[in-house]
Amino acid sequence: MRVPQCIKLPDLGKWLVMITILMVLGTACGSQLPTRLPTAPAILLTRPPTPMVMNEKRSTEVAEVPTATQTPKPTPVVMPDPDFYLELAPGIPVKMGEAAKELSRMAPQLFSWTQGQVVNGSIVKLSMNEGTPLAQWTYVIAAPFATVTDDVSLEGVMAGWQTGSNGLGNLVLDQETMDTFSSIWGSPSTNIQIVESNELVDALWKGRPSWTIIPFDQLSPELKVLRLNGSSPLARDFDTTSYPLNVVIGVTGDADGIAQLQSNWTGPRSNRDPLKLTRVAMSGVTALGRATAYQMEIGGITNPGVIVAPVMQAADIAHVSHEVSFAPDCPYPNPIGDPIFCARDSYLALIESIGTDVVELTGNHVNDWGSHNLEHTIDLYETAGMKIFGGGRNIAQANEPALFEHNGNKVAFVGCNPVGPAFAWAAENSAGSRPCDYQAFYEQIRELREQGYLVMTTLQYNEYYHYQATPQQQADFKALVEAGATAVSGSQGHHAQGFDFYNGSFIHYGLGNLFFDQMDMLGTRQSFIDTYVIYDSRLISVELFTSLIENYCCPRTMSESERAQLLQTVFQASGW
Incomplete structure (x- = not known):
């Protein structure tokens, strides 16, 4: 074995040292070795970036390491004991209990809620029928x-x-x-x-x-x-x-x-609260002509209203739908005359005597004696302090609602006549009833509801002489509810008809005659006055007064059996 020339040792000890060094540093003269051992693939390590030196001047100061500190806790506020503890006896209405709890939240220094807890203090309790x-x-x-x-x-x-x-x-x-x-x-x-x-x-x-x-x-x-x-x-x-x-x-x-x-x-x-209560009386057909007018002449102008007056007067807003216009030249009534009606001006005393506040003018006969006499009639109503709706001196006035506000309750009356006759309808420059432009009618109802009114809606619909409403009648009345009507009342109904509840609203398809001379059928003698009871801007109830027309003019209170028969009949006709 040839000793590499790069290392020379004079004696054996140095020779041995040389051998040891060669074993460790065999690669020092690697070019002298005949072969090379395989090596693992190289792993390239990227040198981390040198931090940017912000200040070339080196500081000789030792950085101070901040010590960890705890966020100080807020000092608890010690609430003084309340003056009294508040609780409820069993059975207290929920609204009263909620108000009591709210008081303890708003005035904790006075009252603390302590329902079911044992406390050491003065207790005040809401109780039933005591204290x-x-x-x-x-x-x-x-x-x-x-x-x-x-x-x-x-x-x-x-x-x-x-x-x-x-x-x-x-x-x-x-x-x-x-x-x-x-x-x-x-x-x-x-x-x-x-x-x-x-x-x-x-x-x-x-x-x-x-x-x-x-x-x-x-x-x-x-x-x-x-x-x-x-x-x-x-x-x-x-x-x-x-x-x-x-x-x-x-x-x-x-x-x-x-x-x-x-x-x-x-x-x-x-x-x-009586100051949140409003009563609205809605009546059926009134037509002060023909035999009805004749009986008024011989029995007294206000005689037909004697029985129903207390019912109407008990309302805060009383409604009459008078289908006939007053005329200064209206002749003495013929009890068996043609159905072309007028009323003598003196007959207004009957409408006044029962406490009427609003008069509906959707009737088919309002222009029987000429549109100029409807203008005269409106003058009489307004002079008497009554509001009108469903008709007017012209189409603009006919389209206007009658608006009331009583005890915080807003009530609107709207109505229209879909069946005519055409000469009964108002026009741009002539008086008459309001024709039914249904889309405009629906929109008016929606707007009134949005303004917070409870909308009493009437239709002078087709006349039917039976208790049950027809399918088309039901559909047309329900469409008014969908528009927002609180109640829908059939002003056309000479014959009493049934009821319905739809989307939370009340429908009466026909109330019957209030003052009229149709004595030939039981259903045209039977009559309703519907009193709507409103509380805190919500319809909460409907009362039904029932009467039976006698002597071609005059409603009387039904007997118990007559009332039961009518109610059973109309409930059955209503599908109940």
């Missing part, structure tokens, strides 16, 4: 609208509470009302059906015959309010002091706390 009076809650007895019975006694109500049913049928309640009267009357029968409050109306209709106890402000038109011991909370002269279902919500506990609660209370004081 210092804070509010009154009125309840009503109600049944499905298609119920013939009008009255119930307190004894009958208590019998239903104790057994689950009475002569009205099965008792159906929501849980809140059940709790309220359980706290007053004690535990009821287990046979009472309990449903969710939003399912109550449907449950009552599906379970007919049936009835319920319901807070006044939760009424809906689909329910009929029954008089209790002869008294109805729908009446204008309703006396809360003698009504059995008027519940007092009182305050018990610490005397100072009661005084503070009374002075700071912003919740409801009642669920029946």
